[in-house]
Structures are given as structure tokens and as C-alpha cells.
Amino acid sequence: MPDLALLALIMVAMLAGYLLGRAEKKKKKEHFPEQPLSKEYFVGLNYLLNEQTDEAIETFIKALDLNNDTVDTYLALGSLFCRRGEVDKSIRVHQDLLARPSLTPLQSIRVQLELAKDYMTAGLFDRAEAMLVDLSRQNHEYRVDALQQLLRIYEREKEWPQAVEITESLRKLCGEDYAPRLAHLYCEIAEDKLRLNDRSGARKYIRAAYSRDKNCVRASLILGRMEMEEGRDRDAIKALQKVSYQDNRYVPLTLDMLETVCHRSDQQRALGSYLAKCLNEKPGTAIILAMTAQLMNSRGEVSAMDFLTGQLRRQPSLRGLNALMNIQLNYPSEPSLTSIKLLKEVTDQMLVSKPVYQCFSCGFAGKEMHWHCPGCHEWGTLAPVQGVEGE
Structure with a gap:
């Protein structure tokens, strides 16, 4: 019922838009004969009241004049x-709008953008991409929105080079807020290069990540x-310890590698x-446990x-x-081993069910x-969980 009420409000808004459009036309002309609202409007309203939304939409679309309102x-x-998840109906509304020859160029762009979003929601990414690529190449006030939607597709499809190209455009248009995102995208390409054993290519994209965000923790971890892996222990330690002043929440992610390298190089x-x-x-906790292991x-003990x-x-x-x-x-010094074993079983079970990382966004x-x-x-919004149940 709430959806029906909201739809009814939209239809009332359609009526208001219709009347406002007529009033605007009347202002522009010295004489404009009064035109009563068409009977189709009331037929559509009847469909709406009977919860026949498909028929109501069809009737309203045919009945109402298209104007700026x-x-x-x-x-x-x-x-x-x-x-509401009725993407097919949304597509139909937007396609009908696009078919109207009275749309201004900017209105047409806006409707195309909404139709591309419909296609994305429906999983028709190829169609959405084709529309958005065309819209992103034009100079208009909705270009940033088109680029952002295109970026969503490329990120979802893991097409990282294309995502980089779009994000670089957004950085030029909107500023350095896109720089950390770019660094993550360059890191994705670096990871792909490593999987192909192209280590020089990976280093190139790590440098690109640093050029966009010098505090990119992920770039330091990859480096x-x-x-x-290449046996350069001193350089490995330098890269991993860099994380502590980039963002010390991520220090736990470095500890296993640091312990391996430091043990290997004494x-x-x-x-x-x-x-x-x-x-x-x-x-x-991760640092405390690492220090405990060092002391052991x-x-x-x-x-x-x-x-x-x-x-x-x-x-x-x-x-x-x-x-x-x-x-x-492992080093019993008290006779209470049974209670300790039981308590450890309980904490083991609790730790299995607890998340390790959480998004702070x-x-x-x-x-x-x-x-x-x-x-x-x-990008970059997950970190190790802190507190009693955390890292």
C-alpha cells in the first residue's frame, strides 16, 4: 500500500505538471483557449485506484503532454x-520518454542516463556501457554522473585499465578526492601483473599508485x-614498516611478513x-601477540x-x-589445566564466529x-576490527 500511495502522489504531480505546462503556454500566447483535462487522465486514475498499475502507467503516458514540468x-x-525492483517498468517509462521528439537535448541526455542506470540494475551491462560511453564523451552538466556510473560497471567487471582511464577523467573534473581510489585501481593492475609474473610491470603500477596517493597502504603491502619474495629483505622491511605512518590501523597486515623477513635476516x-x-x-592485539612471540x-615463557x-x-x-x-x-605452572582447557575451547569457538575485518563506512x-x-x-574502508573482540 505505501508504494501505491507514493504512486498516487506521483500521479497527482503529473496532474500538477500538466496544469503548469498549460499555464506556461497560456502566458506565452495572447490567447489560448481553455483545454479540459482529457478523459484518459481519469481512466488512468481509475486504473490506479484499482491497483492496475501497468494499465495506469500506459494511460497516463499516452494522455499527458510532455513539457518541462x-x-x-x-x-x-x-x-x-x-x-521497487520493477526495472522493466522503469525501462519502459524512460524508453517512452526518449521516443518523444519534443525533448530538449539536455532532457534527452538526462533520460538516457536514467535508462542506463535501469540497464545496470537489470544486469544489462553491455547496453548500459554503450550508452554511458557515449554520454561521457559529450560536454554537459551530467557528464560526471555518466562517468561515475561507467566507473561502477568497470569496477564490477574488474576491467581495471578502463576504470583507471575513467577515474583519471573524474580526478581532472572533480579534484583529488579520486586519488585514493586511483591508487587502489593501480594496485589491482599490479596484482594482475604479478599473477602473470610480470614483476617489472607490477612495480610500474605500484609507482603509479604512490604517485596518486603516497599513503597507499596497499601499495606498500604489495611492494x-x-x-x-625476491630476497631483498632490507627493502621489504622498509616497505612494510612504512605502513605504520601511512595508517597504523593496518600494521597487523604486515606482521607475518615482517617476522619472516626479520627471522631470515637475523x-x-x-x-x-x-x-x-x-x-x-x-x-x-596483533602487535601485543607479536611482541609476546618475540619474548618467548x-x-x-x-x-x-x-x-x-x-x-x-x-x-x-x-x-x-x-x-x-x-x-x-604448553608450559603448565598451575594445577588448573582442566578449567583452562574448557575456557580455551569456549574462546576458540567464539573466535571462529567473529569477523576479523569491518568496513568503517x-x-x-x-x-x-x-x-x-x-x-x-x-575503496580502502575495511580495517582490522578493534576492541575486546577485535585484532
């Missing part, structure tokens, strides 16, 4: 159907991984100093347990508690890191 009403009607002491610095700047290797216990008092977390129980089970949560949020489709 009614174009907006038709577009609102199309948007209503699209929101650090490449340096590690730089555990340097790693300990770096972890202490990170812990001082932004305490987090260098000073033994007693020092590691003391450190971890102290940190958990200040910053409790499930992962930290789980790690503490692990140490106590839309709230999407999951166990895998996504640079392109599956929820809101923004």
Missing part, C-alpha cells in the same frame, strides 16, 4: 519503479611482499624495537606470560586471552580482507 514527473515515476632485535614503537603509538623466543598478562589487564581481548591460555597449556564485516568493500563498494 512533466519530464521530472516521468523521471520520478521511473525511479519509483526501479526502487613489501615482492621484495620479500634482525629480531630490530623487529622488537619496531614492535615496541608501534605498541606505544597504537596498542593492538628471547627470554622464555615466564617473561612472555608476564608481558601478555600485563597487556591484557590494560587492553583485554579474546585473541590475547586465547594466546595466554595457549602458553599456559557501511559496517560490512567478514573474515577476509577486501580492499573494495562488498557492501558499499568503497
Whole structure:
């Protein structure tokens, strides 16, 4: 019923648009004979009241004159159907509008843009792309919207070079807000190059990512991984530690690689100093656990347990508690092993069900890191979950 009421309001708006259009014509002419509203309008209204929306739309479209006032009403009607999931009806409204020869060039562009959005909603990406490519090459006030919709298609289809081209155009038109997005797109191409074992190509696009966003964490992670795989440990450490001042929320993503490289190059002491610095700047469970592992290797389980216990008092977390129980089970010093085992089983189960990463834009949560949020489709908005149940 709410949809029907909203549709009725739109039809009332159509009537208002019709009357306003007639009034405008009357102003422009010295004499304009009064023209009563056609009987088709009332036939359409009857269809509407009987919830025969298809027939109502058909009748209204045929009955009403097209003028500057009614174009907006038709577009609102199309948007209503699209929101309701009745994309075929929205397409029909917009196609009927496009067939009207009285549309101005700008109105035609606007209707084409709405029709392209309908095609996208319906999954007809080829049709939408063809329309949007044409619209994006023209100079008009809706060009940015056309480019944005085209970018959505290329990102969805993972056509990264085309997405880069469109985003570069948007950056020139709208400014540097598009720079971080561009950096992610260049990183996508770099990842594709790595899958093809084109490492020099990957480095080229990592440089391109940095040129658009010097604080691109993802570029540093890819570069650090490449340096590690190629045996350049010093360069790997430099790239990975760069993340701590780019955005220290992502330091946990670097720790496994850093531990591998520092162990391989016998730089555990340097790693300990770096972890202490990170812990001082932004305490987090992943850093605490990495330092606990360092202490286990260098000073033994007693020092590691003391450190971890102290940190958990200040910053409790499930992962930290789980790690503490692990140490106590492996190095029992108290007779309460049964209760510790039971508690560990409970925390194990809790950790299995908890998300590891969450989008700070839309709230999407999951166990895998996504640079392109599956929820809101923004770039670089997922980060490790913080707090008691977090990283």
C-alpha cells in the first residue's frame, strides 16, 4: 500500500505538471483557449485506484503532454519503479520518454542516463556501457554522473585499465578526492601483473599508485611482499614498516611478513624495537601477540606470560586471552589445566564466529580482507576490527 500511495502522489504531480505546462503556454500566447483535462487522465486514475498499475502507467503516458514540468514527473515515476525492483517498468517509462521528439537535448541526455542506470540494475551491462560511453564523451552538466556510473560497471567487471582511464577523467573534473581510489585501481593492475609474473610491470603500477596517493597502504603491502619474495629483505622491511605512518590501523597486515623477513635476516632485535614503537603509538592485539612471540623466543615463557598478562589487564581481548591460555597449556605452572582447557575451547569457538575485518563506512564485516568493500563498494574502508573482540 505505501508504494501505491507514493504512486498516487506521483500521479497527482503529473496532474500538477500538466496544469503548469498549460499555464506556461497560456502566458506565452495572447490567447489560448481553455483545454479540459482529457478523459484518459481519469481512466488512468481509475486504473490506479484499482491497483492496475501497468494499465495506469500506459494511460497516463499516452494522455499527458510532455513539457518541462512533466519530464521530472516521468523521471520520478521511473525511479519509483526501479526502487521497487520493477526495472522493466522503469525501462519502459524512460524508453517512452526518449521516443518523444519534443525533448530538449539536455532532457534527452538526462533520460538516457536514467535508462542506463535501469540497464545496470537489470544486469544489462553491455547496453548500459554503450550508452554511458557515449554520454561521457559529450560536454554537459551530467557528464560526471555518466562517468561515475561507467566507473561502477568497470569496477564490477574488474576491467581495471578502463576504470583507471575513467577515474583519471573524474580526478581532472572533480579534484583529488579520486586519488585514493586511483591508487587502489593501480594496485589491482599490479596484482594482475604479478599473477602473470610480470614483476617489472607490477612495480610500474605500484609507482603509479604512490604517485596518486603516497599513503597507499596497499601499495606498500604489495611492494613489501615482492621484495620479500625476491630476497631483498632490507627493502621489504622498509616497505612494510612504512605502513605504520601511512595508517597504523593496518600494521597487523604486515606482521607475518615482517617476522619472516626479520627471522631470515637475523634482525629480531630490530623487529622488537619496531614492535615496541608501534605498541606505544597504537596498542593492538596483533602487535601485543607479536611482541609476546618475540619474548618467548628471547627470554622464555615466564617473561612472555608476564608481558601478555600485563597487556591484557590494560587492553583485554579474546585473541590475547586465547594466546595466554595457549602458553599456559604448553608450559603448565598451575594445577588448573582442566578449567583452562574448557575456557580455551569456549574462546576458540567464539573466535571462529567473529569477523576479523569491518568496513568503517557501511559496517560490512567478514573474515577476509577486501580492499573494495562488498557492501558499499568503497575503496580502502575495511580495517582490522578493534576492541575486546577485535585484532
